Amino acid sequence: MKATHINKSWDSLKSILKTLPEKPGIYQYFDDRGTIIYIGKAKNLKKRVSSYFTKEPENRKTAMLIRNIADIRHMVVDSEEDALLLENNFIKKYQPRYNIRLKDDKTYPWICIKNERFPRVFKTRNVIRDGSNYFGPYTSWLTVSTFLDLFKKLYKLRTCNYNLSEENIADRKYKLCLEYHIGNCKGPCEDLVSVEDYNFGIEQIRDILKGNITGVLKHLKHIMEEYSKNYQFEDAHLTKEKIAILEKYQSRSTVVNSTITDVDVYTIDSDENIAIINYLKIIRGAIVQTFTMELKKRLDETDQELLLLGMVEIRQKIHSNAREILLPFKIEQFLNNIKFTVPVKGDKKKLIELSHRNAKYYRLDLIKQQVLSKTDKLPAPLRILEGLQKDLQLKEFPRQIECFDNSNLQGSNPVAACVVFKDGKPAKREYRHYNIKSVEGPNDFASMEEIVWRRYKRQLEENQPLPQLIVVDGGKGQLSSAVNALEKLNLRGSISIIGIAKRLEEIYFPDDQIPVYLDKKSESLRIIQQLRDEAHRFGITFHRQKRSGSFIKNELQSIHGVGESTTKKLIQRFRSVKNVQNLSLSELSEEIGTSKAEKVWNHFHSAPDLAK
DSSP: OOGGGTOTTHHHHHHHHHHOOSSOEEEEEEOTTSOEEEEEEESSHHHHHHHHHHSOOSSHHHHHHHHTOOEEEEEEOSSHHHHHHHHHHHHHHHOOTTSOEEOOOTTSOEEEEOSSSSOOEEEESOOOOSSOEEEOOOSOHHHHHHHHHHHHHHHOOOOOOOOOOHHHHHTTOOOOOHHHHTTSOOOGGGTOSOHHHHHHHHHHHHHHHTTOHHHHHHHHHHHHHHHHHTTOHHHHHHHHHHHHHHHHHHHHHBOSOTTOOSEEEEEEEEOSSEEEEEEEEEETTEEEEEEEEEEEOSSOOOHHHHHHHHHHHHHHHHTOOOSEEEOSSOOOOOSTTOEEEOOOSHHHHHHHHHHHHHHHHHHHHHHHHHHHHHHHHSOHHHHHHHHHHHHHTOSSOOSEEEEEEEEEETTEEEEEEEEEEETTEEOGGGOEEEEOOSOOSSOHHHHHHHHHHHHHHHHHHTTOOOOSEEEEESSHHHHHHHHHHHHHTTOBTTBEEEEEETTTTEEEOTTOOSOBOOOTTOHHHHHHHHHHHHHHHHHHHHHHHHHHHHHHIIIIITSTTOOHHHHHHHHHHHSSHHHHHTSOHHHHHHHHOHHHHHHHHHHHHOOTTTOO
8 A cells, every 4th residue: 555545654654564573462553643543453463463554445444544543552462362352451441433342231230149148149230349259241130030039939038238247146236127027038137047058048049140050959859858858848848849940940941952061152143333242151051141242343344353352352241161162153263272163053053043043133123222212312203204214215314395286277377386395394485386387278297397397497506405305296197297307307316206196195106107005194194195285275375366366357457547556456455356346436536546436437337338
């Protein structure tokens, strides 16, 4: 790549490139303000960083990144695995503009076994490094609630936050609460259960959260048998109930062969903007933990790159020690003593398919939520227009819509109207009337072609904005005429246009003989009808005015010696020809003078024989 295509710091960058080591590490790109704009990892720093400046960029985003590089810094590490982990941590810390966005996990819940005497077990969003055990994060509150309900039934743990030290209990500082009396707590606050017995249940909870339900069941069955041998039938029955609850939970959790244990599953589903990484943890054929991560793309990264980054991030979050990882495709080996498997059939393949379905549905739900959220925030008119764009499959958002209608009475006084809606509301100042000039007689098709041509010829000449949608009041004939006008102006294809036929509210598209029928109750049809009705009203009003003007002209201006100004004065004063006809000669004289008054009065009141 030529230096002129990079930036003005090219000379200093060349000297940096020459000194880069051929070692694994991370590199940081800075802009001219000293801000980190990209962080990357490399097996060989010199080769990787130099490739940005010696090869043509793969896409526009990469080209923009390269143009903005003003400085390069690097850090050498011992292995590629260390580089990957360091890259991940730095991206989260600095959030560079051109890197994938790693979303924070603060919104995800964890299950905490508190580091205290008679430990509590509860859900939390905050991980505090105080020696407590945290399991998660979980993407579903339902999963967390299911676990907590299970533990409550099985082990009757305390929920209070009292300091249950030996001294406080010995001093009888606390009293039994309602939880004890309704059977939800064993009463450690009054020393009704030993630390050993209480912690026995806590250890079983740890095993369950780690996925070792089978071991817990085996141990409980042994205890039940001992109770039975010693004729402790009530205790044996309570233990049997615990076993039944755990077996029911295990049957719901098991999805594949129970011999598949201590396995992590990672899959990815992506589009041009985001990637979703789904993680499943499998213990003895059961899914004991799930996690889903969203990554926002920056430089058209490949699925392999994204999955690798997501895998590192998730393993850090959950502290996984799984010895086998199932993947949908091969990636570079970066973890020691870990087996990477790309299954092609069997139960492990089913796990990959299950994980990928979860990633896919998560992405689709995310898109749906974004659309709904965007729609909910829109004002009602804009929301309706968005629906109209979808229903009519318009290329552009119909921010400006214009509708045309013809009006004539048996060919007399042919006129037309154009109404304009902006952002779903009438823009009345931009309404226009048209007198038909080039068409003789009642010809709606030719009249439509004339007014559409005149409208947009003027808009083009005056550099006025064009609409995104034209609505023609009429069926295929009127629509075809309007399309002909657009063709003459080289606008066909630049503006969407439809026709609406009144009888069945049929929507016609150019060159399509089959109409579209929108739902009669849909907002899209309502706004089209509103446009049509407004254009009709505006056109009819103008036509009536024209007809009224013609009548005035025939009756008053046809009188010899009575001109337009006199006619206008009489109509403005007396509102109609009929009122003028009923005036006395003296009343007319007061208004327009004796000479003209006599001519008007004689026109309406002369006897037929005198008129000869």
